[in-house]
Amino acid sequence: MTRVRGRVAVLLLAGLVTASCSVQPSGRGVLLGSPGLDVPSSPSTSVAPPPRRLEAPTETHTGKGNATVQLSWPTDVPGYLTFDCPRCDSNIFVHTDGDEFSLINAIGSYHGTVWFNAIEGRDPSRVLTITANSSWTATITDHRTLPTLTAGKPHAGKGDAVLAIPAGVTHATFQTSSKGHSAVWVQGGGTMDLPVNEIGAATVDFPVQARTFLEVEAYDGSWTVTAS
Structure with a gap:
């Protein structure tokens, strides 16, 4: 039995894909209704401990x-x-x-x-x-080695990236003008939330806990993340 990644994106807006608007592939596959995957449809309200900050040589x-x-x-x-x-x-x-x-x-x-x-x-x-x-x-x-967001300062990027959330931050805003699929995953201690899962241009504000990490999945689309 093939094992699948526990955080693979569920494409919520598949009905928007038409012949006139092709969606570029993202850094993950799109899996719908797979058994055994606990992928949230909205940010978790539970308070989880920060993820592990262990170290190893490059x-x-x-x-x-x-x-x-x-x-x-x-x-x-x-x-x-x-x-x-x-x-x-x-x-x-x-x-x-x-x-x-x-x-x-x-x-x-x-x-x-x-x-x-x-x-x-x-x-x-x-x-x-x-x-x-x-x-x-x-x-x-x-x-x-990960870039760390600065509260109030937009962090611009393109494609797939992982960013660190510093102490004192409680919210983040993701913005993109991409025509493709974009997702943002947020780590908790043993949990994974999916607050952003969009096709096309989007601006999404979502809560985050301090000292966690988020992953932007955007293939080759440009985006900004602003912490607050």
Whole structure:
């Protein structure tokens, strides 16, 4: 039985997709009604402890084309994978053998950051399976390398990214003019919320707890996140 990633996006607005408005692929697959997935339709109101802030040395792998990479990354440390394939011009897939399974699903050149081993109690990732048609670099770091939001100051980005929420922040606003699919996942201690799951231009305000992390899933769309 194939394991699927516990935080894969449920596309709530599929009915908006028409022949005149194509949606570009995101960094995750779209899965509807899959058994065993606890994906919230709105932000959780429960107060969970902050996620783990464990540390490990940076791990880097390089290659060309398809590859299977054995990780030395500790299975109990959340990892943040930055994948670069600037000359790819076909499908890119990065899968793991853990419960999170599909980390990246894109077409063409790619630069972005995603997380894995982020939910406690799930089967961790030990192997990356990479599908690409050019040279690539996969860099895994801990939370210390992540950009940290500054309250009141918009943070602009493009594509997939992971951001740290500092102490004192209680809300965040996500804004994009992209025509594609955008999602924002927020970590709690052992939980994962999906406050943003949109197609097209959107502005969404949502609560967050301090000292957590959020992941923007936007493939190659531009966006801003503002903490307050």
